[in-house]
Amino acid sequence: MSAAPLMPVYSPAPADFVQGRGVDVFTAEGKRYLDFIAGIATNCLGHCHPKLVAAITAQANKIWHMSNMYQTELQRSLAEKYTKATFADVVFFANSGTEAIEACLKLTRKYHSANGHPEKIDILSFEGAFHGRSYGAINAAANPTYLAGFGPPLPGYLQLPFGDHEALKAAITPTTAAIMIEPVQGEGGVRAVPTDCLQGLRALCDEHGLLLIFDEVQSGAGRTGKLFAHEWAGITPDVMAVAKGMGGGFPMGACLATAHASSGMVKGVHGSTFGGNPLAMAVGHAVFDEITQPQFLEHVRDVANHLHQGLAGLKDRYPDLVVDVRGKGLLAGIKLTMDPLKVRQLCFEHGMLVGTAGQNVLRLAPPLIVSTEHVSEAISILDAALAAAREQQKAAA
Numbered sequence: 568m569s570a571a572p573l574m575p576v577y578s579p580a581p582a583d584f585v586q587g588r589g590v591d592v593f594t595a596e597g598k599r600y601l602d603f604i605a606g607i608a609t610n611c612l613g614h615c616h617p618k619l620v621a622a623i624t625a626q627a628n629k630i631w632h633m634s635n636m637y638q639t640e641l642q643r644s645l646a647e648k649y650t651k652a653t654f655a656d657v658v659f660f661a662n663s664g665t666e667a668i669e670a671c672l673k674l675t676r677k678y679h680s681a682n683g684h685p686e687k688i689d690i691l692s693f694e695g696a697f698h699g700r701s702y703g704a705i706n707a708a709a710n711p712t713y714l715a716g717f718g719p720p721l722p723g724y725l726q727l728p729f730g731d732h733e734a735l736k737a738a739i740t741p742t743t744a745a746i747m748i749e750p751v752q753g754e755g756g757v758r759a760v761p762t763d764c765l766q767g768l769r770a771l772c773d774e775h776g777l778l779l780i781f782d783e784v785q786s787g788a789g790r791t792g793k794l795f796a797h798e799w800a801g802i803t804p805d806v807m808a809v810a811k812g813m814g815g816g817f818p819m820g821a822c823l824a825t826a827h828a829s830s831g832m833v834k835g836v837h838g839s840t841f842g843g844n845p846l847a848m849a850v851g852h853a854v855f856d857e858i859t860q861p862q863f864l865e866h867v868r869d870v871a872n873h874l875h876q877g878l879a880g881l882k883d884r885y886p887d888l889v890v891d892v893r894g895k896g897l898l899a900g901i902k903l904t905m906d907p908l909k910v911r912q913l914c915f916e917h918g919m920l921v922g923t924a925g926q927n928v929l930r931l932a933p934p935l936i937v938s939t940e941h942v943s944e945a946i947s948i949l950d951a952a953l954a955a956a957r958e959q960q961k962a963a964a
């Protein structure tokens with residue numbers, strides 16, 4: 568298949584998946600793969616979950632789109648579910664993680680300008696961050712690869728080393744507006760921010776009147792075994808971006824905020840044509856209702872323990888290849904001594920889909936509905952892939 572008419576910004580694996588069921592996906596030829604990346608931490612209920620299929624099908628037969636010119640009861644009621652379940656008082660619905668982040672950034676500057684401090688524009692982020700691909704998001708994350716060639720960097724974004732509290736303290740000035748962080752860094756290498764660091768950030772923000780923004784686009788929606796990863800630290804942000812898992816595979820995102828933090832977000836200052844559309848909302852309700860079932864998150868924690876035990880075993884068996892096992896819950900990373908793309912390819916050849924992340928990390932983010940049997944199968948495949956990688960290295964030496 569020629570990829571010619573597509574803008575070549577990706578290099579997709581030459582496998583055309585045409586059907587998914589739970590944790591399995593199938594090619595047109597009927598070959599099965601175990602899906603341990605779930606559309607990049609997105610298909611949290613697996614493929615074609617009957618409740619999601621029912622929700623979207625029913626909604627598709629009712630109404631698809633009216634825009635925010637008219638109120639949508641499904642939107643109001645989903646916002647109510649999220650505000651009842653979190654720190655937030657209000658929700659803005661968007662269509663992606665990037666848009667959710669963009670809303671967080673705009674809200675932050677608007678908050679300070681509406682409160683008499685238009686000079687407070689600087690958003691502090693951390694090395695290895697990923698917040699999406701809009702201008703705001705790439706500037707906030709400051710990854711040189713994503714910024715190169717797009718003109719001068721935007722003012723108002725500062726990036727700090729990961730885990731250096733003193734450097735962070737020293738960087739706070741009268742123009743600082745907010746600190747933004749992923750409680751578990753996804754693309755940057757699946758690094759969980761230690762609990763005391765998150766608590767320290769909350770204290771710093773309180774002390775200096777800054778907003779604390781959590782990017783839970785990847786770590787939210789139950790992925791770490793709590794509805795949101797920051798709950799492990801017992802603190803709350805002022806603003807939070809959510810997307811990926813909240814739509815279970817349907818594109819949607821949201822910016823959640825306290826009433827205080829969103830005090831500048833009045834009529835006309837932000838908007839979206841598709842954000843909060845009935846199809847997304849119908850799926851969003853079905854996802855929320857499922858992941859907030861009693862025992863659902865307990866299942867995530869149990870199966871994640873099983874996964875991390877299995878990964879620790881691999882680290883013991885392949886000390887030459889596996890440096891570290893990291894992450895939280897069902898967002899797991901295996902830091903390797905070799906190019907993780909090679910191991911990803913070997914996993915593919917053994918019938919499993921996995922991802923990669925920065926710092927030589929192989930990334931696992933299976934659907935949250937995986938069973939311990941699926942996890943055992945994944946560990947066996949990783950075992951075989953690592954054994955093959957070791958053979959390849961020996962042959963090359």
Ligand SMILES: *Cc1c(COP(=O)(O)O)cnc(C)c1O
Nearest residue numbers: 663664665697698699753784785
């Ligand atoms: C994926 C991701 C984004 C961007 O989300 P899109 O839906 O791709 O726009 C932002 N932040 C984090 C932490 C992500 O993992």
